Amino acid sequence: MDLSRAAAEACDATDPLAGFRGRFAGAGTDGLLYLDGNSLGRMPAATPAALARAVEEEWGRGLVGSWREWIGQAGRVGDLLATGVLGARPGEVLVCDSTTVDLYKLLVAAADARPGRDVLVCCADDFPTDRYVVAGVAQARGMTVREVPADLDEGLDPAVLAGALDERVAVVVLSAVAYRSGALADVAATTRAAREVGALVVWDLSHAAGAVPVDLAANGVDLAVGCTYKYLNGGPGAPAFLYVRRELQEQLRQPIWGWFGQRDQFAMGRAYDPVPGIERFAVGTPPVLATVAVEVGAGLVAEAGVDRLAAKGRALGGLVVALADAWLAPHGVALASPRDPARRGSHVTLTHPRAWQLTQALVDRGVVPDFRTPDRVRLGLPPLYTRFTDVWDAMDRLREVLATGAHEGYPDVRARVT
Amino acid sequence: MDLSRAAAEACDATDPLAGFRGRFAGAGTDGLLYLDGNSLGRMPAATPAALARAVEEEWGRGLVGSWREWIGQAGRVGDLLATGVLGARPGEVLVCDSTTVDLYKLLVAAADARPGRDVLVCCADDFPTDRYVVAGVAQARGMTVREVPADLDEGLDPAVLAGALDERVAVVVLSAVAYRSGALADVAATTRAAREVGALVVWDLSHAAGAVPVDLAANGVDLAVGCTYKYLNGGPGAPAFLYVRRELQEQLRQPIWGWFGQRDQFAMGRAYDPVPGIERFAVGTPPVLATVAVEVGAGLVAEAGVDRLAAKGRALGGLVVALADAWLAPHGVALASPRDPARRGSHVTLTHPRAWQLTQALVDRGVVPDFRTPDRVRLGLPPLYTRFTDVWDAMDRLREVLATGAHEGYPDVRARVT
Incomplete structure (x- = not known):
């Protein structure tokens, strides 16, 4: 498997779902590598207008008569x-x-x-x-x-x-x-x-x-x-x-x-x-x-289409697994998800003794993963808006954190919110 | 009790809560005499912006990190x-x-x-x-x-x-x-x-x-x-x-x-x-x-303030009762709520054998009441945005419907929504 960024770019270029990314607010524009959509999915760009219509027209103007639709x-x-x-x-x-x-x-x-x-x-x-x-x-x-x-x-x-x-x-x-x-x-x-x-x-x-x-x-x-x-x-x-x-x-x-x-x-x-x-x-x-x-x-x-989403999810997860094996295993990171893509959903979990510190270091570097007790970094890969290069870049930043020990300065506090 | 419209106007002029009416979308501008706020209250004018902020900023931009507030x-x-x-x-x-x-x-x-x-x-x-x-x-x-x-x-x-x-x-x-x-x-x-x-x-x-x-x-x-x-x-x-x-x-x-x-x-x-x-x-x-x-x-x-709201609610209800007694009783309408204002909430119910037809006729005349089975017209009087003249005008339209028999042309169908 070619683990270069160019290979990830090539996957994005032929991704049949690539067009959906632009239909989510912030995806590709907010600078975040958001890998926590399995906790809270991104906001579809169409949602504010749909909600505004329901609030202002259906409730505000239609009042109780809107129950005919509701x-x-x-x-x-x-x-x-x-x-x-x-x-x-x-x-x-x-x-x-x-x-x-x-x-x-x-x-x-x-x-x-x-x-x-x-x-x-x-x-x-x-x-x-x-x-x-x-x-x-x-x-x-x-x-x-x-x-x-x-x-x-x-x-x-x-x-x-x-x-x-x-x-x-x-x-x-x-x-x-x-x-x-x-x-x-x-x-x-x-x-x-x-x-x-x-x-x-x-x-x-x-x-x-x-x-x-x-x-x-x-x-x-x-x-x-x-x-x-x-x-x-x-x-x-x-x-x-x-x-x-x-x-x-x-x-x-x-x-x-x-x-x-x-x-x-x-x-x-x-x-x-x-x-x-x-x-x-x-x-x-x-x-x-x-x-x-x-x-x-x-x-x-x-x-x-769920079949296309699942296929992309498996491929994104496969990239996480391959990069973790190649880059992160030497730093003590292990896979905490099934290795067989047919046995996985659209998220992949890694384990490391300092998982909570890694999570904080990633957040400070524009990557949003999810910590799961006791020692897991969970990476959500919602196929609608996650690119292969997002995965590559996030894993690259995790590699850099581990290589430089940047996470060691973060507190080992497990109390957190999400 | 002075039952003239001028008396109702005078009540509105001295209503300490009058200023709240303008803080609801449509109140005073949509031409509706909305007496069903006890089924579905009107939309506060500030709600769309508050919701848009929560949707676009907190969810759309803050993403999972907004759980710290939520x-x-x-x-x-x-x-x-x-x-x-x-x-x-x-x-x-x-x-x-x-x-x-x-x-x-x-x-x-x-x-x-x-x-x-x-x-x-x-x-x-x-x-x-x-x-x-x-x-x-x-x-x-x-x-x-x-x-x-x-x-x-x-x-x-x-x-x-x-x-x-x-x-x-x-x-x-x-x-x-x-x-x-x-x-x-x-x-x-x-x-x-x-x-x-x-x-x-x-x-x-x-x-x-x-x-x-x-x-x-x-x-x-x-x-x-x-x-x-x-x-x-x-x-x-x-x-x-x-x-x-x-x-x-x-x-x-x-x-x-x-x-x-x-x-x-x-x-x-x-x-x-x-x-x-x-x-x-x-x-x-x-x-x-x-x-x-x-x-x-x-x-x-x-x-x-709930005390001010309740006081106005009792006064609005008192006007409904007085007008019903004076205008509608000869047409077979009876009060179906306690006569003592201290024993009522902020809605008043009237009873008439053709209550469902009356409700439909009122809706066609810009009045939104609520029908309640089997023979009741329920008038909600939310004090935040209901004026004394709204009550007077709605009762006046009900009087006219009854006087002209306009309701008799409506179907006696009870199936309805709200």
Whole structure:
């Protein structure tokens, strides 16, 4: 592999997605090598005008009459995600609430649908909120949690997971892409294995949606949730999405009975009687303004196409791995993600004992990576706006920091915010 | 009472809050008599710029680094609501999730804090989502719901409620202002009565916050939730707020264990261990952009002062009542709200057998009221931007519709949106 900058420039020159970079504010103009789009995606250039229109025209001028449009928004943007991003069918995805709240809703609904079973399964290295939700639901229901160990770098071993599955298991909660290492789970095989023991799986797609194809229909997925502020560029704290396979919708009932799930909502009926479709998983009045930004961001992903995005993500990750091997290994940096690109999402993690100091030194040099406890530098590579030369330049700066020991002057303080 | 338009003009001329009208987009310039601000408040003129700044500067340019500011936003805007609007102390209010989700969280937390009790109490005429949440929690926990009947016009009779309170009751859910009639509950006496039997009350302040003083501290309130898109002008589907009295916070634990309630959040700790303060009631990543609009809207209410707003609201409502008596009663319109202004929030409801047709006829004449099933025209009178002459003109148009029978040509279709 040619590791010259000229080779990276050549990749950029033939990148079929290169044109999308100009559709994000700041990309290529703010001087940042922004490798943290898997924490907070960049802002699409079209978002301010779309939000301004929703705020000033729909709310400011249309006032309450704009509910005629807004009432279908959660499902309409859900359909965009379903068909353009997630490989699902229309009517299977809804934009609503936060990822945590949506996970809670689907987990409780799934547990209710498996009465008599007393075990929830999750991954010991899953993102904290996933583990906490599982622990909270288990405690409330007197269930037991089986935390399946996972390799921090390589992700969950299907054989290890299989050992945790039996007929006591009601629900399994897993991430399709591991937040720390970027390791891909085998969504289809895991869903099948759980189904064989009669359990349901709720997939967290937060680090997968917009980065890799999740193919919910083809993979036979029953339930999923995910975040829209990472690869979907929906903005800080943007509403999340939930997916329920069409055939399951009427069998499930989520636990927070709210008026936006109610049949004939404005009849203000006596008893809760949820609609049959995906809107039965809605709760309160939907976050209209924030969902406008989700629509813009998800639209760009759909337009680019998830397969092309994933292919570029694998190539960008491959460049990180090759440069780390060639330049950084002598300085004590090791790969903390799967080496096989087919087993990775669109981020790559490196490990070094001084990872937090390295992160600070990089920020001061115009590179924005993400620190992940305890000793990891996580590099997000959103294919919509990340160039091969961005990766080359960022790795070059990391090489220089390590070579000069520039990071050694930074405090070893782990307390931080993002 | 002088019912001339000149008298209404005189009230406007001496209105100490008159200056706030110009701080809302469209108020006085869009030709609308907008009497539905208790469904969706008008847009503050400052909101588009505040949102644009958050979107373009904080997200677009600051990117993930802006979390240094955003991380405290939910509590900072909560403090503004606490001290400027709700009569609570700093650290007692958090902006998060939707009203329905927040009600669920506090209801479950409260029920958990009253083990061994098997009854939830709510009002039979409360807003649907309140009743549905109560029903859902009761079903999940095997509890019984006591729905206390209320007069549709006069609200809940404290004596009737008292009959439903005993030592089986874990939690009572009530609205401080009835969504249909605007009837005020006696918050202090009801909270005391519940406490006497050892029960907790969760107040829904959706139609109260920004309309009347709720004085949470003075009234000894333990728990409350509310919406910010009505009198607080936070925008469609804006995040809600929750209030937990300081002394109760550490005793309670909400059921959706999410990473934004976690102590030392970015340590990504193994076990859920919520912070001691109000943030323990946070769940997922907060809705940053939408909360910016809440801050603008709530700031206007705090600046105007709730006592002045309530006084003007009572006067506006008094004008509706007087004009309805004088002009509309002969056409079959009756008051469907308490006649005593001290017993009303800032909306007044009228009843007429053709209420839905009247609503449509008014909309075609530049008046935006709200229809409420089955036969009510609800007139919201947000004191920040509603003039006495707006009320006079709207009532005059309603009088003309009734006098000419213009409404009779409209379809009697109840299906509608808002």
